Structures are given as C-alpha cells and as structure tokens.
Amino acid sequence: MTANDVVITGIGLVSCLGEGTDTHWSVLSSGNAKAVFDGERFAPYTVHPLPQLDWSQQIPKRGDQRQMETWQRLGTYTAGLALADAGIKDDEALCASMDMIVAAGGGERDTSVDEAILDASLTRNDRDLLVNEKLTTELRPTLFLAQLSNLLAGNISIVHKVTGSSRTFMGEEGAGVAAIETAAARIRSGQSSHLLVGGAFQTEHPDMLLGYELGGYLHRKRWKSVWQRGANDGGGVITGSGGAFLVLESRDHAEKRGRTAYARIDAVASGRARRQDTDFAAAVSGLLRSLPDVDGTELVISGASGAHAATGAERLALREQGSHAVRAFSTLTGHMKEAQFPFAVALAALALTNDAAYPPFDPENETPASRSPERVVATAIGYNRFEGAASLSKA
Amino acid sequence: MKTTDHLGRPIVAVTGIGVVTSLGQGVTDNWTALTSGRSGIHPIARFPIDHLATTICGTVDYLDSSSKGASALTLELADLAADEAIGASGISRSAFDGPLFLASPPVELGWQDRLSLYASDDEEQGYQRLLKVARERLTARVFEDAQFATIADRLADKYGTRGMPITLSTACASGATAIQLGVEAIRRGECERALAIGADGSATAEALIRFSLLSALSTANDDPTKASKPFSKDRDGFVLAEGGAALVLESLESAKARGATVLGVLRGCGEKADDFHRTRSKPDGSPAIGAIRAALDDAGLGQDGISYVNAHGTSTPENDKMEHLSLSTVFGDHLKRMPVSSNKSMIGHTLSAAGAVEAVFSLMTMREGVLPPTINYDNPDPAIDLDVVPNVKRDADVKTVLSNSFGFGGQNTCLVMAREPF
Numbered sequence: 001m002t003a004n005d006v007v008i009t010g011i012g013l014v015s016c017l018g019e020g021t022d023t024h025w026s027v028l029s030s031g032n033a034k035a036v037f038d039g040e041r042f043a044p045y046t047v048h049p050l051p052q053l054d055w056s057q058q059i060p061k062r063g064d065q066r067q068m069e070t071w072q073r074l075g076t077y078t079a080g081l082a083l084a085d086a087g088i089k090d091d092e093a094l095c096a097s098m099d100m101i102v103a104a105g106g107g108e109r110d111t112s113v114d115e116a117i118l119d120a121s122l123t124r125n126d127r128d129l130l131v132n133e134k135l136t137t138e139l140r141p142t143l144f145l146a147q148l149s150n151l152l153a154g155n156i157s158i159v160h161k162v163t164g165s166s167r168t169f170m171g172e173e174g175a176g177v178a179a180i181e182t183a184a185a186r187i188r189s190g191q192s193s194h195l196l197v198g199g200a201f202q203t204e205h206p207d208m209l210l211g212y213e214l215g216g217y218l219h220r221k222r223w224k225s226v227w228q229r230g231a232n233d234g235g236g237v238i239t240g241s242g243g244a245f246l247v248l249e250s251r252d253h254a255e256k257r258g259r260t261a262y263a264r265i266d267a268v269a270s271g272r273a274r275r276q277d278t279d280f281a282a283a284v285s286g287l288l289r290s291l292p293d294v295d296g297t298e299l300v301i302s303g304a305s306g307a308h309a310a311t312g313a314e315r316l317a318l319r320e321q322g323s324h325a326v327r328a329f330s331t332l333t334g335h336m337k338e339a340q341f342p343f344a345v346a347l348a349a350l351a352l353t354n355d356a357a358y359p360p361f362d363p364e365n366e367t368p369a370s371r372s373p374e375r376v377v378a379t380a381i382g383y384n385r386f387e388g389a390a391s392l393s394k395a
Numbered sequence: 396m397k398t399t400d401h402l403g404r405p406i407v408a409v410t411g412i413g414v415v416t417s418l419g420q421g422v423t424d425n426w427t428a429l430t431s432g433r434s435g436i437h438p439i440a441r442f443p444i445d446h447l448a449t450t451i452c453g454t455v456d457y458l459d460s461s462s463k464g465a466s467a468l469t470l471e472l473a474d475l476a477a478d479e480a481i482g483a484s485g486i487s488r489s490a491f492d493g494p495l496f497l498a499s500p501p502v503e504l505g506w507q508d509r510l511s512l513y514a515s516d517d518e519e520q521g522y523q524r525l526l527k528v529a530r531e532r533l534t535a536r537v538f539e540d541a542q543f544a545t546i547a548d549r550l551a552d553k554y555g556t557r558g559m560p561i562t563l564s565t566a567c568a569s570g571a572t573a574i575q576l577g578v579e580a581i582r583r584g585e586c587e588r589a590l591a592i593g594a595d596g597s598a599t600a601e602a603l604i605r606f607s608l609l610s611a612l613s614t615a616n617d618d619p620t621k622a623s624k625p626f627s628k629d630r631d632g633f634v635l636a637e638g639g640a641a642l643v644l645e646s647l648e649s650a651k652a653r654g655a656t657v658l659g660v661l662r663g664c665g666e667k668a669d670d671f672h673r674t675r676s677k678p679d680g681s682p683a684i685g686a687i688r689a690a691l692d693d694a695g696l697g698q699d700g701i702s703y704v705n706a707h708g709t710s711t712p713e714n715d716k717m718e719h720l721s722l723s724t725v726f727g728d729h730l731k732r733m734p735v736s737s738n739k740s741m742i743g744h745t746l747s748a749a750g751a752v753e754a755v756f757s758l759m760t761m762r763e764g765v766l767p768p769t770i771n772y773d774n775p776d777p778a779i780d781l782d783v784v785p786n787v788k789r790d791a792d793v794k795t796v797l798s799n800s801f802g803f804g805g806q807n808t809c810l811v812m813a814r815e816p817f
Contacts, residue, residue: 045526067673100668104564105543106501115521117506118513128600131506132446135604144605145673145803149501149543150564154804157670163682166668166806167572170501171544171562178561182576189583206522210504213529214538220530234530270559272551385548386559 003252006184007261007395008349010086010247012078012198015333015343016048016240020081025350028332031359035332037223037238044220045213047203048240048334053077058084059159068155069108069146070241075200076155078243082196083160086247087259094257095161099192100153101183102168103175103199103338107147109207113138152200162196173303173380174270175199176341177388181268183248193253198245199338212237217307217383225362226306226328227315236306237383240334244343261395263349263376267291271387280309284317284381291377291391295322299357299373302328303344303380305335314381324377325369331361341380341388348376348392397817398648400662401695404582406816407661408650411486411643412755413479415472416742417453417636421479426759429767430788434620434741436634442600449612451619453636453743454598461596464505466540468596472639472748473497473550477592480641481554485655486588488554493588493645495560496576497547498569500597500747504541512537546594556590566802567707568666569593570640570750571810575664577644587649593751594639603635609674611711623744624771625708625737626715626783633709636743640751647816659758660813662795663694669805676717682807683721683799690797690809691725699729701811703766703791705757705798708737709744718799719779734791736769736784750800754810757796761814766791 013020016036017027027033039046055073058080059065065073083089088098117134124130145151150168157163169175169182179197186192202208212218212235220234229236254261269290273283288294300318304311318324329347330336336343351357357369375393382388400406414421417435418428428435436453441462444450458475460467481488512528519527528534539545547560565572570593577589606612613632615622623634650657667685671677691700707718723730738756745752760766769783798810 044530106503109503111522114509118509118521118524121510121513126443127506127510128443129445132443132600132604135601136446136448136607139604139608141605141608144608147501147503148564148566148804150566150802150804150806151673153668154673154806157668157805158673161670163668163670163805165666166565166804167576168564169561170499170564171547172542174544174559175562178559182561185583185585186579191579191583206526207504210522210525210529211541213526214504214534214541216529216534216538218530272548272559274552382544384542385544388559 003250004188004190005251006187006248006265007251007254008246008263009249009254009259009261010082011262011346011349012081012085012245013346014074014078015242016051017333018051019053021350025354028358029356033332033361035223039223042209045209045218046223046238049204050241064159067142071107071200071202072146072152072155074202074243075152076159078200079156079196079198079245080160082245082247088247092161097164098162099165099195100156100162101179101197102153103179104149104152104168104170105338106149108205109147110139110143111206172337173340173382174386175338177270177380180341180345181270184265184268187248187250194249196245196247198342200243201241201336201339203239203241215384219306225331226304226311227362227365229306231308236308236311238306238334240336242333242336242339244339244346246342246346263352263392264395266391266393268390273387280313281316284313284387285320287387287389288317288321291389293375294377297375297377298325298369298371299351299376300324300326301344301348301376301378302326303340304328305330305383307383310381310383314379325357326366327358327361329361344378344380345390348378351376352392352394406647407578407581408645408647408657409642409659409661409758410645410650410655410657411480411484412658412758413476414640414752414755415455415475416638416752417455418742420475429741429756430765432768432770432786434770436619436622436743438619448607448614449603450616451622451634452598453634455637464507464540465597465599466502469499469502469594470546470549472596473546473592473594476639476641477550477554477590480643484643490555491590492555492557493586493590494558494580495547495551495556495590496573497560497562498573498593498747498751499546499562500595501543501564502597505599506601508537564747565806565808566804567746568750568800568802568806568808569747570752571800571808573751574642574661574754574810575808578661578664581644581646588643588645590641591644591751592641593748595745595747596637598635598637606635613710621771623710623740625710625740625769626776626779626781627772628774628776630710630712630715632711634743636745638742638745638748638752640748640755642751642754659761660816662813663690663811665689665693666808669807674803675713680717680720680724683717683801684724686807686809687721687725690811694811696811698726700795701733701797702793702795703760704733704735705753705796706735706737707799707801708739710739714801715779719781734766734782734784736767738767740770753798757798757812761793761796764790764792
C-alpha cells in the first residue's frame with residue numbers, strides 16, 4: 001500500500017440495464033438478470049438500447065443539450081454520474097485541477113442528409129458536385145461539433161468544469177484500454193492526482209452499425225449470449241448503447257479528502273497481437289500472465305464482444321490459465337466499443353467493494369464463483385485489434 | 396553530464412525529425428521554403444469547388460495517396476515523416492522499440508466509398524442498403540479505412556514500435572499532445588524513446604464544408620498565397636491544410652549513450668482545458684494563459700525564459716486576438732523582446748498535424764538560428780502589438796521556443812523546447 005496507489009473513487013455507468021452503480025449491481029448480482037434488447041429496429045441486427053434518461057439530471061442547460069447529439073450527451077451524462085459518485089461534481093477547485101482522458105469514437109452523422117445524397121446519386125453522374133451541393137445546403141453547423149471525437153471531452157469541460165487537462169484517445173476498444181492504462185500510469189508516477197477517465201458508445205444509429213458490419217462483425221440472428229453465437233449467424237457482435245466513466249485518484253489524494261475507494265487498480269496490460277500471423281490465444285494468454293497472480297484470481301469480468309476469433313481466443317486463454325469464474329457482461333449490455341474496457345473495470349470494482357462475485361450471466365457457459373473476490377481481472381480483447389486487461393484488488 | 400531536469404526527471408531529447416507539408420517533403424525542402432517566405436496555399440484541385448465559399452487550401456497533392464481518401468493520405472503523411480525522423484535518429488527503421496503516439500483526424504467512411512458501396516446493389520434504400528452491401532459483400536478495405544486504430548496499427552507494424560500504439564485527437568492541439576504523451580512516458584521511465592507523430596490528410600470536401608459552416612475558414616480565394624495572414628487586421632479565417640511530422644523523442648541519457656545527435660530538448664509541456672464554449676475561448680484568455688504558464692513551470696523557466704514563440708497563429712480573428720492577450724499577460728514587458736511568428740501564414744492550418752509540424756520547425760529555428768517569418772503581414776492589426784517577424788526571415792540566437800497549440804473543444808497545449816539540455 002503506497003500513497004500513489006491508483007484507487008477508484010467514483011463510477012458512472014449507463015447501459016440498457018439502467019443507470020448508476022446501485023442499479024447495475026442489483027441487476028447483475030440478482031442471479032436473474034435479463035438482457036434488454038431490441039431485435040426489430042435495426043433488423044437483422046439486435047441492439048441493446050439506452051434506458052430512459054433524464055438528460056437534465058446531469059446536463060442542466062437546455063442549450064448544452066442542444067449542442068450535442070446522443071453520443072456526447074450520453075458521455076457527458078455518464079461522466080457526471082462518476083463525478084457525483086466521487087463527491088467531486090460541485091467542487092470547483094477539484095474539477096479545475098482534474099485531468100481527463102476520454103476514449104472516443106465519432107459522433108452521429110446526419111442520417112437524412114447522407115440518405116438524400118445516396119438517393120440522388122442514383123440519378124446523377126456528377127457525384128462530387130452532388131456532395132458539395134447537398135452538404136453546403138443541408139448540413140447543420142452544430143452537427144459537425146456533435147461529430148467531433150474530442151468534443152465529448154469538450155462538452156464534459158463545459159458542463160462539468162473539468163479543466164485540468166483534456167485528452168481524447170481514439171481507436172475502438174484499444175482507446176479505452178489506453179485511456180485507463182495511461183490514467184493509472186500518470187497517477188502512479190505522480191503526474192496526476194485525480195483523473196476522470198472513460199467513454200461512451202451510442203449504437204442506435206445505422207452508421208455505427210455499419211462501422212462493424214463493413215468488417216462482417218455483427219450477429220444477424222436472434223439474440224444469444226456472447227458465448228453462444230454461431231459462425232453461421234454472422235460475425236458474433238451484438239452492440240449496446242452505454243457508457244462508463246471512472247474517477248481515479250492516488251490513495252493519498254483520496255484519503256486526504258476522506259473518500260472510501262471502490263477498489264485499487266494494480267496493473268493494466270495492453271497488447272497488439274499480430275492475429276493473422278501468430279497464435280492469438282497464446283498472445284491473450286501472455287497478456288493475462290503479465291498481470292499479478294492471474295492463476296489465483298477467480299473472477300474475470302470479460303469484455304468479450306462475441307466476435308468469433310477474439311472471443312474464442314479469450315475463452316481458450318482463460319481456460320488455460322486455470323479455473324475462472326468468467327462473466328461476459330456483453331451478454332446483457334451489448335458491446336460498447338470504446339467504453340467496453342472502462343465498463344469491465346467498473347464492474348470488477350463493484351464486485352470487490354460488494355465483496356461478492358456476480359452469479360453467471362450465462363449459466364450454461366459460466367461457472368459459479370466459489371468465494372468472494374480478493375482480486376478481479378477485467379478484459380477487453382478487441383473485436384478486430386488490440387487487447388487489454390487489468391487486475392484490481394480491494395482498496 | 397547531467398541527464399535529469401530541475402525536477403529530477405529524465406531530460407527528453409529529440410534525436411530525429413521528419414516533416415511533409417504542402418511546401419514539400421522532408422525537413423530540408425520545407426525549411427528552405429519556409430525561410431524563403433514561400434506559401435504552399437493554392438486553389439483546390441482535389442475536388443470540385445462548386446457551391447463552396449472557400450476554394451483554396453494547403454493540401455498535399457503530390458503523393459500517391461493524395462486522391463485516395465483521408466485515411467490513406469493520413470497514413471502516407473505519417474509514414475513519410477516517420478521514415479525521415481527515424482532514419483535521422485539512427486535507430487532501426489524496423490525495430491524502433493518504443494511506444495507510438497499518433498495524432499490523427501477522426502477519419503470517417505469517405506463519400507467516394509459510401510457512394511460506390513451504394514451503387515453496388517439496387518435493393519433497399521439509404522443506410523439499409525449500405526448495411527446490406529456490408530453484410531453480403533467483401534468490404535474489408537473500406538472497413539479498415541474507417542477504423543480509428545488502423546493507421547497507428549500499420550505504422551506500428553512497419554516500424555516495430557513497442558506495444559499497443561495510442562491514437563489521439565485533441566483537435567488542433569493533437570500534434571502537441573502526441574509529443575506530450577511521449578515526453579510523459581519517458582519521464583515515467585516506461586521507455587527510453589518514443590515516436591510522436593502528427594498527421595492529417597483529411598481535407599475532403601465534407602471537411603471543408605463543415606469548417607466553412609462554422610465560419611472558420613478564410614474566403615480570400617482570389618490570391619491563395621495571400622489568404623493566410625495571421626495577426627493582420629484583415630485576417631478572415633484559417634486555411635485548411637494537410638501535413639505530417641514525426642519526432643523521435645529519447646531520454647538524453649539514451650541519446651548520449653548511443654552517440655546520437657541531439658537536435659534539441661523537449662523541456663516542458665503544459666495544458667489547460669477551456670470550459671467556456673465549444674469553439675470560442677474564454678474572453679479573459681485564462682485557459683491559454685494557464686497552459687503557457689504550466690509549460691513554463693514544467694520547463695523550469697520564468698517569464699524571461701523564452702527566446703521566441705512559434706505561435707498557433709491561425710489567422711482567425713478570434714485566435715490571434717486571444718493568443719496575443721495570453722502572451723502579453725504571461726510575458727508582460729518581456730514580450731517586446733520576443734519575436735512571435737506563425738508558420739501557418741505559409742503552410743496553412745494542418746489541424747491534427749499542426750502541433751507536430753510546428754515543433755519540427757521550432758527545433759529547426761533554434762538549430763539554424765533563423766526565425767521563419769509571418770508572411771502576408773501587410774496590414775498589421777494595431778490591437779496586436781507583436782514582433783511577428785514580418786514577411787522576411789531573420790537571423791537570431793534562439794535558445795528556447797514556446798510552441799502554442801489551441802483547438803476546438805477547449806484544447807490548449809503548449810510545448811517549451813530548448814536548443815541545449817541546460
């Protein structure tokens with residue numbers, strides 16, 4: 001135990017299961033958590049939709065809400081939950097000196113403008129002109145800002161006054177892994193005392209689904225758990241809207257302001273396996289082995305996406321590591337891309353603070369835990385590239 | 396020789412630089428053009444200009460990927476800059492063995508691809524059809540182009556960088572943030588060296604239109620080379636441009652141990668986010684002021700510690716005014732003795748690459764003892780009292796440079812570079 005231990009003192013969560021740590025813990029620990037999903041709206045794809053949220057709870061100004069589309073609102077909202085949970089939200093000085101790393105994709109494109117161009121392209125040969133003509137007349141200026149990756153962080157600064165620093169990492173799951181890895185390294189080294197880190201993903205937009213499906217990654221048949229999606233049913237990924245933000249602090253900083261931590265992040269590992277050329281499962285196994293006492297860690301919060309190769313490699317690697325109680329939360333929430341790893345780390349922290357493992361989310365494929373966790377591993381093996389894992393223990 | 400700084404951290408040296416802009420490829424060509432006061436701004440040739448308010452740009456049109464979309468061009472710009480920088484550093488081009496930090500634009504699926512996907516089927520409408528095509532056909536190339544991690548992954552493959560690369564965006568401050576992340580990693584002792592790259596080849600029609608809708612771009616289309624006029628009274632916006640730059644960052648200890656040439660030192664980094672508005676700065680300039688002060692503190696320098704400022708200097712009415720306010724607030728009377736020039740007067744605003752491109756030019760400024768000018772300074776703004784090195788380069792003994800980068804979303808990042816380690 002040292003002054004610069006990285007502890008989690010605030011968690012904000014939103015998924016189809018609801019919002020907040022209490023809701024997520026009570027649903028996920030109940031033993032009869034049911035996935036909330038919609039198989040109709042984007043058929044043949046299934047999505048886990050956002051729950052009902054009252055944006056004004058975390059984004060009081062209407063003007064601010066109007067400047068964002070759902071993705072940025074969702075991230076700003078979830079960040080607000082984490083700040084409130086950490087008791088930092090209305091502390092101007094703490095927010096002004098707080099660092100921030102956001103894992104971001106892009107915001108929503110204007111579907112109607114895009115479709116108008118696509119439609120008109122069928123009857124015109126001057127496609128470049130068409131693009132100019134439509135975009136100059138039909139794009140809304142605010143939408144550009146709503147699309148910009150770094151404007152989620154920008155909106156968090158504006159709405160919640162987090163202004164110590166602001167960095168946005170991009171690149172699917174890896175962005176979330178790098179965000180937490182960098183955040184933890186900064187705190188451990190004394191470069192930062194308190195930091196907001198996380199991400200959000202809004203899947204209920206056709207362009208967001210297209211981003212996966214161009215690579216053939218989406219599951220196209222009826223809903224199944226992460227572990228049960230067949231190769232004949234598409235690419236294996238079912239997506240979900242949601243977000244996860246964490247407040248990380250040095251132990252010293254948290255103790256001085258009298259905060260109890262959820263958990264401690266002992267190590268974060270990241271990797272870039274050359275999946276085509278090497279034994280992918282062995283690479284995942286190597287990543288896990290770089291964490292402290294993986295063999296002795298029973299509970300694994302898996303961010304497995306359902307993508308066949310990545311999910312298979314993770315499953316194999318975990319089996320080789322010994323007997324784990326693996327909990328693939330995407331079964332219930334869907335895959336949240338940049339937010340996937342922060343979400344996994346948050347669920348790991350909740351188990352530690354509640355002194356209990358989650359019951360299986362898919363009883364046919366996940367074994368019950370034999371004891372309450374002292375240490376938990378969280379993973380996010382990217383559906384297409386990059387791998388991450390973290391080891392957390394009691395604060 | 397001392398290899399730690401005033402706070403006992405490893406001193407971070409620069410041992411390799413590379414750059415590509417509309418002025419040309421490579422440090423030598425760029426430096427020659429820049430110190431000759433040449434502009435790289437030209438009429439847009441890449442796509443039709445019908446309906447556009449701005450018809451000029453600083454795009455890089457001479458590369459193989461120049462017409463192949465934002466993702467391909469951004470990769471080529473990053474690749475060329477990295478190749479030059481690593482080559483200059485003397486480190487293996489295939490086993491760099493340090494982390495990679497890439498500042499690049501958020502690259503979406505381009506219209507060329509969107510429309511050709513659409514044309515490849517005739518059932519369903521709109522996005523339904525795009526999804527159907529994605530489901531039924533092989534679209535792997537298009538998929539990779541629209542994944543944000545692809546470019547960094549490919550660079551990591553080629554140069555043998557260590558671990559999972561980080562791709563980042565802090566808008567127009569991105570290039571500086573990439574450098575800052577590298578500096579921090581070396582200071583934490585995680586690595587002996589890091590590769591920081593800023594690259595941006597995203598000047599598509601859609602990008603141009605989006606910036607136009609925010610009234611950010613110059614519309615001085617008649618004489619492109621005159622359009623970017625930072626600190627001038629009649630400045631009317633920035634000129635959208637492309638470029639790439641790479642820096643090999645290395646602990647001074649490691650650089651010395653292998654006998655590498657030290658091109659300069661990354662002495663301090665500072666940042667401060669703005670909570671005022673999505674595109675405008677807080678009127679009192681306090682975030683930019685905070686970022687500059689943080690960089691000075693980090694560098695262990697006072698108000699009198701900077702020889703020259705490589706300005707963000709975008710040529711927008713708002714930025715240049717705010718940048719002057721923040722500089723004069725931080726430096727007071729010292730500012731009278733500090734030349735401040737804007738590379739963007741010649742290369743335009745290279746967006747995600749700008750912080751890295753301008754860091755490379757800052758290092759050259761110190762090494763060569765020559766201040767690149769602010770060109771098109773024919774109509775000074777009387778409210779901005781700065782020595783902008785008007786129109787013509789100037790010899791100067793430059794020991795330290797402050798390079799500013801400010802961006803949409805309240806991003807403010809400042810770098811302090813020094814010629815010598817002490």
